[in-house]
Structure formats: structure tokens, C-alpha cells
Amino acid sequence: MQNRLEKTLDETRKIYVSGNESFRDFCDFTLSIITWNLLSDARISPPNFKNTTSDKYNFTSVLKTLSHNAVNIHSTINEALHYWNNLLQNQQKYGLALLKWDDAITENLPGNSWKLILQLWGKFFSIFPSDNRDILCEFWEYIERYFVAAYNNENAYLTPVALISTMTQYLRGEEKNISIYDPYARTGNLLAGAQHIVPGVQEIVGMSSTRLSWKLATIRLLFTGVQSNIHLSNSSKIDVNNDTFDMILSNPPYGDSRDSISISVKDQHLATIIQKTKRLEVLFLSHMLDKLSDDGRAAILLPSVFLTGSSSVKSLMAYILYRNILDVVVELPQGLFERTAIAPVLFCLNKKRKKDKNIILINATNEMFKSGRQLYLNEKTLTAWLQQIQDGSIPNEKNIIKVAPHEVVTADYNFYKLLHLQEKEDNGERKPVAQLLVEGEQIQNNLVLVQREIAVLIQNYNN
Incomplete structure (x- = not known):
């Protein structure tokens, strides 16, 4: 499937961007074509979605019509997309712009090019098993990677699939009618993971910072999830009124400008904390604490500065511990994200914790493997540990410890110190595992060069 999909995307792009059209416009255009195909397929209709008309606006029917008569091709296609937009708006409550593209972008596309593009996707979907949910999830994951690889925007730091699985494992439970929130949903991969893995999801709420990421997130959730209400918006102003949520799942931005995002925080103590720092992740974490319901849980990725007791996060950690x-705190390997060396840490929050319960600290920096140049998380081991912790037992592992909240305060909120307290110092310096792997690889390369030079010297000597 992946090879066919990549070929279809490449050929579509080659036809579409023959002029000066941007890659962003190509992505927007292609998402509409894909969604039109999926909406026309009754096997994969979204929950509660009913096509109440004839086959007139079905993708295959329109393609057949255009094959015989390409007159008014733009109006024919726009009429079909307008129909599906209205149907989504009336039944699913999505914005009318979900399938819309800028008419100025495509009005100069020749009729023959239109036919070629529609034929490409008609051929692809004619053999695509769209009624298989697992394959459909893989389909959207590949679409996401394809767009991100060539269009470097804020979605470059997408959460790896294995890490999504680990985060959602912590949120799994027996609850029903769950609401899940992500204040920085990017392309929706975290929310899609939760929708696919966590049972009982009834409502999904999220914010995407660009129209393209909002469109991709909304469409993938529409087709890959269970029956749930989806509310995604595209705005730099994050305000969900006075709502609180049962679960929060997020990988907030760390490097964006604080001035570019406006987030509401009702809690006065949290509002005071965020006024004293420019760190964007502190702002997002404060907002999420404010939006977590009284019995809610959250799995949030944060930068490693949250492990070290930095002055910019101490006030917030004091609030959380009090x-x-x-x-649960999980120190993760460095190098899991393709385009950043930031070492992430997973903070698991639970407002239903019993009093005097210990905090579980997990050093998972060695729980990874390497494929090519990329590091991948050892998902099975980590999810098994979290499952045991959820069941009330602590895994008997030397890199898993439990500490009382007051011990964290005594350690000046330095989780790193607590996690590595038992380790022997190596000349006062401890290098990250990812760095050691890179250095080891460099040594191997150098040895190969030395061996080649020795072989040349021997050959010259013999001659």
C-alpha cells in the first residue's frame, strides 16, 4: 500500500505543481481529493454520517462523467465538493472549509490535468481496502509523514508512533463517555492514537495552529476513530471557555514564540506563575492543569528541563506536588524525534491519586533501539511497565524507583538527581546514551579508515 500511495502522491504533485503552486496548496488540494474519495465509499462512512442523495456526487460517478465530457470541469467538481461540505456541516458540525480549496489555485489547471489527477486517485482507491481500520490508520500516518517531510513547519516535531502508544497506555481504563483534550494538536496524531486505543472516548477537543494541520487532523479523526464528537479549531487563541476534560494528551511546543500564542488560564495561582517566565511549555502545562477535571488524568511530553529543578519550573512543580x-515521571531517550535532539520527559498526572502515594520515577534512557540513523523507543517494555503500575504493582527493575512527594521537595525538585542517585560517577561526567551510540559509530568508521590505510601500506610495501 505504501509504495502505491507514494507513487500516487508523487505523480499528483508532479501534475499539480507544474506552475508556481506551493507545496502547502498541493497538500490542501490533495487532502480534499482523498476525503472526497473516502466520503463516497459507504464502507468507511464516518459515524452517524448519512449520504441522502443519489450517486451524482460520488467520486467515481463524477470521474466517469468527466471522462466522457470535460466541459465545465471546474464547476462540476466544485459542485460535488460543495455538496459533501454541506453534508458534513449539517450532520457532523464541521466547518464548510473542510473540503474547500482556493479556487484561484486550481482554476488554471487544464482539463486534461484534472482528469489525470482524478484517474490516479480513482485507480488507487479502487484497490485500497478502506474498510480496514488498521490500514486506514497506517494510510493517514503515511500521508502525515509525506507532507511533513517536504513541508517543514511546526509539525516537524511529530510524536513518534511508539511514544504515542506509551502515552495512551497510561490513559487506558474502564471509564466511559470520556472527553480528551490536546491544546496543540498539530496534525492530530496524538488524538488519533487516543481515539484508537483508549476505550470510551465520546468527545475530542483540540487546537491546531495552521489551517493545513487542522484539516489533516480533522479528516483523519473523522475516518479512523470510533463514534465520538470531534471539535478541532484553527486559532492561535486557545480558549475552551470553562470546560474541563477527563483526559489530556499533549506534546506542546517548546521553541515557539510566547507572543504568538494566547492561552487562557483561570486559576489565579497558575496565572501568577506564567507571568514570571517566558517558557512556552510552562504556559501550556499551566493551561492543561487548569483544564484537567477533578478526577482527570494526563500524559504530557515536556523537555528535560523539567527533570533538573530549573528555577523557571520550580513554582509549577511545587503547585503540582502540593x-x-x-x-509517574519517565525520563526518555534522547534522539527519538527526527528533527530535534531535545531529550523528552513524560509526565503522567492523576487527580485521583490517593494521599501519601509514592511517585514512580522511570529511567527509560536505555529503552530504545537504533535503525539506520534513527532511534526508536522500546514500546513493549515501557507499556508493560506502565500497565503493571496501573495494576498497583511496581516493576522490579533497578531503573524504576518510588519517591514520596516530600523527597522531591527535599531534592529541590531535581528528578534527575533522584533517578540517577544510585549510579556510579564516571569521572564526574555522564553522557546520554544517544551520544554514546553516535560516538561508538564514529569510532567504528575511523577504524575502517585505519584498516584501509594499513592495507594500502602493506600493499605498497609488498610492491
Whole structure:
């Protein structure tokens, strides 16, 4: 499937961007074509979605019509997309712009080019098993990677699939009618993972910072999830009124400008904390704490500065510990993200924690493997540990410890110190595992060069 999809995308792009059209416009245009195909397929209709008309606006029917008569091709296609937009708006409550593209972008596309593009996708979907949910999830993951690889925007730091699985494992439970929130949903991969893995999801709420990421997130959730209400918006102003949520799942931005995002925080203590720092992740974490319901849980990725007791995060950590919210802290390997060397840490929050319950600290920096140049998380081991912790037992592993909240305060909020307390110092310096792997690879390369030089010297000597 992946090879066919990549070939179809490449050929579509070659036809579409023959002029000066941008890659962003190509992505927007292609998403509409794909969605039109999927909406026309009754096997994969979204929950509660009913096509109440004839086959007139079905993708295959329109393609057949255009094959015989390409007159008024633009109006024919726009009429079909307008129909599906209206149907989504009336039944699913999505914005009318979900399938719309800028008419100025495509009005100069020749009729023959239109036919070629539609034929490409008609051929692809004629053999695509769209009624298989697992394959459909893989389909959207590949679409996401394809767009991100060539269009470097804020979606470059997408959460790896294995890490999504680990985060959602912590959120799994027996609850029903769950609401899940992500204040920085990017292309929706975290929310899609939750929708696919966590049972009982009834409502999904999220914010995407660009129209393209909002469109991709909304469409993938529409087709890959269970029956749930989806509310995604595209705005730099994040305000969900006075709502709170049962679960929060997020990988907030770390490097964006604080001035570019406006987030509401009702809690006065949290509002005071964020006024004292420019760190964007502190702002997002404060907002999420404010939006977590009284019995809610959250799995949030944060930068490693949250492990070290930095002055910019101490006030927020004091707030979290005083309210007995912090449940599990996982130090993750460096190098899991393709385009950044930031070492992430997973903070698992639980407002239903019992009093005097210990906090579980996991050093998972060695739980990874390498394929090519990329590091991947050892998902099976980590999810098994979290499952045991959820079941009330602590895995008997030397890199998993439990500490009381007051011990964290005594350690000046330095989780890193607590996690590595038992380790022997190596000349006062400890290098990250990812760095050691890179250095080891460099040594191997150098040895190969030395061996080649020795072989040349021997050959010259013999001659």
C-alpha cells in the first residue's frame, strides 16, 4: 500500500505543481481529493454520517462523467465538493472549509490535468481496502509523514508512533463517555492514537495552529476513530471557555514564540506563575492543569528541563506536588524525534491519586533501539511497565524507583538527581546514551579508515 500511495502522491504533485503552486496548496488540494474519495465509499462512512442523495456526487460517478465530457470541469467538481461540505456541516458540525480549496489555485489547471489527477486517485482507491481500520490508520500516518517531510513547519516535531502508544497506555481504563483534550494538536496524531486505543472516548477537543494541520487532523479523526464528537479549531487563541476534560494528551511546543500564542488560564495561582517566565511549555502545562477535571488524568511530553529543578519550573512543580497530582515521571531517550535532539520527559498526572502515594520515577534512557540513523523507543517494555503500575504493582527493575512527594521537595525538585542517585560517577561526567551510540559509530568508521590505510601500506610495501 505504501509504495502505491507514494507513487500516487508523487505523480499528483508532479501534475499539480507544474506552475508556481506551493507545496502547502498541493497538500490542501490533495487532502480534499482523498476525503472526497473516502466520503463516497459507504464502507468507511464516518459515524452517524448519512449520504441522502443519489450517486451524482460520488467520486467515481463524477470521474466517469468527466471522462466522457470535460466541459465545465471546474464547476462540476466544485459542485460535488460543495455538496459533501454541506453534508458534513449539517450532520457532523464541521466547518464548510473542510473540503474547500482556493479556487484561484486550481482554476488554471487544464482539463486534461484534472482528469489525470482524478484517474490516479480513482485507480488507487479502487484497490485500497478502506474498510480496514488498521490500514486506514497506517494510510493517514503515511500521508502525515509525506507532507511533513517536504513541508517543514511546526509539525516537524511529530510524536513518534511508539511514544504515542506509551502515552495512551497510561490513559487506558474502564471509564466511559470520556472527553480528551490536546491544546496543540498539530496534525492530530496524538488524538488519533487516543481515539484508537483508549476505550470510551465520546468527545475530542483540540487546537491546531495552521489551517493545513487542522484539516489533516480533522479528516483523519473523522475516518479512523470510533463514534465520538470531534471539535478541532484553527486559532492561535486557545480558549475552551470553562470546560474541563477527563483526559489530556499533549506534546506542546517548546521553541515557539510566547507572543504568538494566547492561552487562557483561570486559576489565579497558575496565572501568577506564567507571568514570571517566558517558557512556552510552562504556559501550556499551566493551561492543561487548569483544564484537567477533578478526577482527570494526563500524559504530557515536556523537555528535560523539567527533570533538573530549573528555577523557571520550580513554582509549577511545587503547585503540582502540593496538590498531589504527579503520578509517574519517565525520563526518555534522547534522539527519538527526527528533527530535534531535545531529550523528552513524560509526565503522567492523576487527580485521583490517593494521599501519601509514592511517585514512580522511570529511567527509560536505555529503552530504545537504533535503525539506520534513527532511534526508536522500546514500546513493549515501557507499556508493560506502565500497565503493571496501573495494576498497583511496581516493576522490579533497578531503573524504576518510588519517591514520596516530600523527597522531591527535599531534592529541590531535581528528578534527575533522584533517578540517577544510585549510579556510579564516571569521572564526574555522564553522557546520554544517544551520544554514546553516535560516538561508538564514529569510532567504528575511523577504524575502517585505519584498516584501509594499513592495507594500502602493506600493499605498497609488498610492491
